[in-house]
Amino acid sequence: MVTVAETLLDGHCPTGPIANRWDQRKRDLKLVAPNNKRKYTIIVVGTGLAGGSAAASLAELGYNVLSFCLQDTPRRAHSIAAQGGINAAKNYQNDGDSVWRLFYDTVKGGEWRARESNVYRLASVSTSIIDQCVAQGVPFAREYGGTLTNRSFGGAQVSRTFYCGGQTGQQLLLGAYQAMMRQVDAGGIKVFTRHEMLDVVVVDGIARGIVTRDLVTGKFETFAGDAVVLCTGGYGNAYYLSTMAKACNVTAAWRCHKRGAYFANPCYTQIHPTCIPVSGDHQSKLTLMSESLRNDGRVWVPKNKGETRSPDQIPEADRDYYLERRYPSYGNLAPRDVSSRAAKERCDAGYGVGATGMSVYLDFSKAIQHYGENVIREKYGNLFHMYERITNENPYKVPMRIYPAVHYTMGGLWVDYNLQSNLPGLYVLGEANFSDHGANRLGASALMQGLADGYFVIPYTVGDHIATRKVTPISTDRPEFHAALDAAKSRVQSLLKVNGTKSTEHFHRALGKIMWEYVGMARTEKGLLFAIDAIQKLRDQFWHDLKVVGSGETLNQNLEHAGRVADFLEFSELLARDALHRDESCGGHFREEHQTEEGECQRDDENFSFVSAWEHQGVGAESILHKEPLTFNDAPLGVRSYK
Amino acid sequence: MNHASSANLNLTLKIWRQAGPTAPGELKTYPLTGISPDMSFLEMLDILNEHLIAKGEEPVAFDHDCREGICGTCGVMINGQAHGPDSATTTCQLHMRRFRDGDTIVIEPWHAKAFPIVRDLVVDRSAFDRIIQSGGYVSVNTGNAPDANTTLVPHHVQQDAMRAAACIGCGACVASCKNASAMLFVSAKVSHLANLPQGQGERSKRVLRMVAAMDAEKFGNCTNTGECEAACPAEIKLTNIAQLNREYIKASLFSTE
Amino acid sequence: MTDSTTQSQAGLIDQVGLRWFFRLLSSSIGQKFVMGVTGLLLCGFLVAHLAGNLLLFAGAKPFNEYAHALHAQWELLAVAEAGLLLLFVAHVYLAVATSIGNNQARTGQYVMKQTKVPGRIIGANSWMFASGAVVLAFVILHLIDLRFGLRGDVKYLAESDPEAPFKNTVAVLNNPISRLVYFIGVVVLGAHLSHGFASAFQSIGLNHPKYMPLIKLIGKIFAVVIAVGFASIVVIVPGLKR
Numbered sequence A: 001m002v003t004v005a006e007t008l009l010d011g012h013c014p015t016g017p018i019a020n021r022w023d024q025r026k027r028d029l030k031l032v033a034p035n036n037k038r039k040y041t042i043i044v045v046g047t048g049l050a051g052g053s054a055a056a057s058l059a060e061l062g063y064n065v066l067s068f069c070l071q072d073t074p075r076r077a078h079s080i081a082a083q084g085g086i087n088a089a090k091n092y093q094n095d096g097d098s099v100w101r102l103f104y105d106t107v108k109g110g111e112w113r114a115r116e117s118n119v120y121r122l123a124s125v126s127t128s129i130i131d132q133c134v135a136q137g138v139p140f141a142r143e144y145g146g147t148l149t150n151r152s153f154g155g156a157q158v159s160r161t162f163y164c165g166g167q168t169g170q171q172l173l174l175g176a177y178q179a180m181m182r183q184v185d186a187g188g189i190k191v192f193t194r195h196e197m198l199d200v201v202v203v204d205g206i207a208r209g210i211v212t213r214d215l216v217t218g219k220f221e222t223f224a225g226d227a228v229v230l231c232t233g234g235y236g237n238a239y240y241l242s243t244m245a246k247a248c249n250v251t252a253a254w255r256c257h258k259r260g261a262y263f264a265n266p267c268y269t270q271i272h273p274t275c276i277p278v279s280g281d282h283q284s285k286l287t288l289m290s291e292s293l294r295n296d297g298r299v300w301v302p303k304n305k306g307e308t309r310s311p312d313q314i315p316e317a318d319r320d321y322y323l324e325r326r327y328p329s330y331g332n333l334a335p336r337d338v339s340s341r342a343a344k345e346r347c348d349a350g351y352g353v354g355a356t357g358m359s360v361y362l363d364f365s366k367a368i369q370h371y372g373e374n375v376i377r378e379k380y381g382n383l384f385h386m387y388e389r390i391t392n393e394n395p396y397k398v399p400m401r402i403y404p405a406v407h408y409t410m411g412g413l414w415v416d417y418n419l420q421s422n423l424p425g426l427y428v429l430g431e432a433n434f435s436d437h438g439a440n441r442l443g444a445s446a447l448m449q450g451l452a453d454g455y456f457v458i459p460y461t462v463g464d465h466i467a468t469r470k471v472t473p474i475s476t477d478r479p480e481f482h483a484a485l486d487a488a489k490s491r492v493q494s495l496l497k498v499n500g501t502k503s504t505e506h507f508h509r510a511l512g513k514i515m516w517e518y519v520g521m522a523r524t525e526k527g528l529l530f531a532i533d534a535i536q537k538l539r540d541q542f543w544h545d546l547k548v549v550g551s552g553e554t555l556n557q558n559l560e561h562a563g564r565v566a567d568f569l570e571f572s573e574l575l576a577r578d579a580l581h582r583d584e585s586c587g588g589h590f591r592e593e594h595q596t597e598e599g600e601c602q603r604d605d606e607n608f609s610f611v612s613a614w615e616h617q618g619v620g621a622e623s624i625l626h627k628e629p630l631t632f633n634d635a636p637l638g639v640r641s642y643k
Numbered sequence B: 001m002n003h004a005s006s007a008n009l010n011l012t013l014k015i016w017r018q019a020g021p022t023a024p025g026e027l028k029t030y031p032l033t034g035i036s037p038d039m040s041f042l043e044m045l046d047i048l049n050e051h052l053i054a055k056g057e058e059p060v061a062f063d064h065d066c067r068e069g070i071c072g073t074c075g076v077m078i079n080g081q082a083h084g085p086d087s088a089t090t091t092c093q094l095h096m097r098r099f100r101d102g103d104t105i106v107i108e109p110w111h112a113k114a115f116p117i118v119r120d121l122v123v124d125r126s127a128f129d130r131i132i133q134s135g136g137y138v139s140v141n142t143g144n145a146p147d148a149n150t151t152l153v154p155h156h157v158q159q160d161a162m163r164a165a166a167c168i169g170c171g172a173c174v175a176s177c178k179n180a181s182a183m184l185f186v187s188a189k190v191s192h193l194a195n196l197p198q199g200q201g202e203r204s205k206r207v208l209r210m211v212a213a214m215d216a217e218k219f220g221n222c223t224n225t226g227e228c229e230a231a232c233p234a235e236i237k238l239t240n241i242a243q244l245n246r247e248y249i250k251a252s253l254f255s256t257e
Numbered sequence C: 001m002t003d004s005t006t007q008s009q010a011g012l013i014d015q016v017g018l019r020w021f022f023r024l025l026s027s028s029i030g031q032k033f034v035m036g037v038t039g040l041l042l043c044g045f046l047v048a049h050l051a052g053n054l055l056l057f058a059g060a061k062p063f064n065e066y067a068h069a070l071h072a073q074w075e076l077l078a079v080a081e082a083g084l085l086l087l088f089v090a091h092v093y094l095a096v097a098t099s100i101g102n103n104q105a106r107t108g109q110y111v112m113k114q115t116k117v118p119g120r121i122i123g124a125n126s127w128m129f130a131s132g133a134v135v136l137a138f139v140i141l142h143l144i145d146l147r148f149g150l151r152g153d154v155k156y157l158a159e160s161d162p163e164a165p166f167k168n169t170v171a172v173l174n175n176p177i178s179r180l181v182y183f184i185g186v187v188v189l190g191a192h193l194s195h196g197f198a199s200a201f202q203s204i205g206l207n208h209p210k211y212m213p214l215i216k217l218i219g220k221i222f223a224v225v226i227a228v229g230f231a232s233i234v235v236i237v238p239g240l241k242r
Helices: A018-028 A049-061 A099-109 A116-136 A168-186 A251-258 A291-295 A322-326 A336-348 A365-371 A373-391 A446-469 A479-497 A504-518 A525-545 A557-581 B041-054 B126-133 B155-165 B172-176 B183-195 B203-216 B227-231 B239-254 C003-008 C010-015 C019-026 C028-058 C060-072 C074-105 C124-147 C164-174 C176-203 C212-239
Strands: A041-045 A064-068 A189-192 A195-203 A206-214 A220-224 A227-230 A269-275 A298-302 A360-363 A400-409 A426-428 A610-615 A624-629 B009-018 B025-035 B104-108 B117-119
Touching: A018 A116, A041 A049, A041 A206, A049 A064, A049 A168, A049 A189, A049 A227, A049 A446, A099 A116, A116 A168, A116 A446, A168 A189, A168 A446, A168 B126, A168 B155, A195 A220, A195 A251, A195 A479, A195 A557, A206 A227, A206 A479, A220 A479, A227 A251, A227 A446, A251 A426, A251 A557, A269 A291, A269 A336, A291 A373, A298 A322, A298 A336, A322 A336, A336 A360, A336 A400, A365 A373, A426 A446, A479 A557, A504 A525, A504 A557, A525 A557, A557 A610, B025 B041, B126 B183, B126 B203, B155 B183, B172 B183, B172 B227, B183 B203, B183 B227, B183 B239, B203 B239, B203 C028, B239 C019, B239 C028, B239 C176, C010 C019, C019 C028, C028 C060, C028 C074, C028 C176, C028 C212, C060 C074, C060 C164, C074 C124, C124 C164, C124 C176, C164 C176, C164 C212, C176 C212
Parallel strands: A041 A064, A041 A227, A064 A189, A227 A426, B009 B104
Antiparallel strands: A195 A206, A206 A220, A269 A400, A298 A360, A360 A400, A610 A624, B009 B025
């Protein structure tokens, strides 16, 4: 049985009417005077939407910012790959949107497993994000007259998604990157590219610095600061095949976890319904086709098992538009988890299409007929182009084939309302934290959260930590820094010393298979127990049979990868244990034991309306569970129906 | 679908190997068999690296990340063409069905003085960051912005800006240019911001500073060969370079910056 | 070009407020701009020069009269020649300077290099420097032959001779080697123009989606007209007896 901590975890949310809580908190937060800010150094790890916007905003305030990323430039963080858009409660379309409605949709979309206060703040700052990005020169799509235009995304009945073609993430990230580079020029930010964070340094219980490895020279370094802001993204690559960039990893977050930061809700993983299906064993990554495609594409499978006709030869009567059939009011725009499970259900039942039978059609013929090919091309041209490059099929002529794939992870390091982890001085932003999406994230909300955290939350809250705790500068000569440095070095050395026979890639693929099979879209107690055991065995094999060629003193991508896989092998066990413990189904966590007759999630609010925050007790040892109770007053608990 | 390409490929790879920035480099030959035409080019390199690791040889270092054509990390010369033979395609989006059984493929890193080689196929493109740092932004602090609809941006203006803003910063323009010129990259950012009302305030200063930064990085000059445009995976057009020239001349002649 | 030269001139340059001008001239884009402008102005000269020389077909008399009328305005001619020399020197100097910079910008050549421009085999632009060098050599030869009259194998008539312009021209072109060299010279000039004309518009920032196709077409036509016009003189004029 899981050991549960006696005291409940407190998210430190303000009280009072939900609409006033953020204002209330801003009133209570202590400030650092402008001329004092330059005496403080903030370490920001990661340069995606959260990290880039945080680094820029903090430097604008006057802090000295040290920014770290493992890519060759801050502009390449994986936020760049987000395609469809960013939500904001602007109500420019006059279709009944409001901050409250965005808040409600997000809480409902997350199956009432998010913290109400955080979600409300997210919804209310969403409008400022659009203003900020437009001012930076982000070229959001416009109407002919020049006003901003919107499209719809899954899980909403209003059009509130702002977009830049199919490259919204890219444009938002470049906006944040440019804001960052402006501060680099002004001397407020120092950027360390191709640097990987390998540990956090905790001094007297407060996060005071990090250990990094220069990926080009292999040099280990320590950096001291007055706060550490972690913006290192999600852990979807635990599944090996995912839509994440190859370098996405859990290492920074996991090392913080091992130093005492709680990891919350790791089992909430989002499987995105519209990805290009796996084509063979060589597959190294999966490619997402934006959810925005479901605005115009219709999802279907043949009505007859073993259908052999090509899609254009199958008459309407023999097609099953299963999303429209099962969810008439949301239809093809049913939320991601719901759509993914529906696709899996059809394929498992034998109706899947394509060579492997593990895909469904996403058909644009109706939209092309209706609007003409040019309109569709303008909206989705780059996505169609990408699809054709990968599959050698022309989606203007034949329906796309899609299948779900791991795409986003709602879980992450536990943070309070101020986005501070239980380790004082360690702040966690964006996908790396757990706070705003509950058990499932709605489309176009990740960009919103990353930028909300970076532009509009951390600039307020980080000063409170410095002012309240009277943080004073610290030297990297302290023993805590030396100890963390030595630990990081020896871990890398131990990877080089195993000298076995199997490559990192081998272990990563093996882990991915276990995760996808038993900890994927549908989970069972038996499967999870099996997975935990299998992961432990694989981890053991890894440390006995790993083969890393080359040295630690030059660019060695193989060694980098090995370090990340080593951490995934530890982390995945926690993910599976969390999934095992959460004996209910909700959003991105579907336990087959808990489903309605129609195959929908069956939540257990009485027993599981809490955040599971895990405290590390050593690798292989059972973690301690801290519960943060969740209460819902403004978006009362309900049934998540999209019928 | 394409039955002609369904048979596996046997290839001869000639890959530039260089241990470090100052080490000498050379092309090394690696035979590779049984490559599925459905593989991406980088998956083919993954397979090669697995073979090399199994033999105890150091794998080929190459930059890559998102593998969906947007991050701009990947990029090598494939048979003398930046990102390979397909237009509007990054290396990661190139698929092996583009090659024939028995082909020899020469793979080299980007060559430019401003892009020093780090190792094998990996180069240092930080010069691009320094150019953006010199002025490739709109100076607006967080929290300062007026309502997004205050300034109207007509559809076609937004489209022009968007097309220029689509640059992924991969460096193929520099790599494919005989002069290793970065004009296409610089012009994309200058055009993007010069086209939008938000970018007007710093329009002159931006182009003057960015061109000065570009020249300081020792990129070559533009001789209008159009190789950059042809190699660009994001389809950035040469007209942007003309706009860059125009903006720069205008700023030099008339601006008080 | 370099900081040290601009610094040594700092006093004067700043007094007259021309720092921006030297900054422009030392920048990559400024240099291309000057290349483009001088190139286009030289194109203008080519038009005038060809128009004048086509009078050769009208016979010796009109041509001689034109030439003498031109030379009678020697003050203006001196200014024009000085201007032309300046344009030419600037154009050539920048070609050499940017080419050196361009070569230095690339470290090492690719083992294999192929164009990605559809339909290109070797574009006119990839040998702009080479064709420019040929044109330069040709122009120098042409000046020796007909501006300064320094060829040893040609018996020049004195400039004051009313028949000198026509007869000297024919005398130079009567040499078969000269004819071949002149022919090659004007054809290479045409090739240089076929890229250079449109390219100059690009360099001075006048590439617009609405006009560029037309400019490109005009550039090609211009190149052909200039090359064919001069070549016709080279081929036909020595045969003209009067």
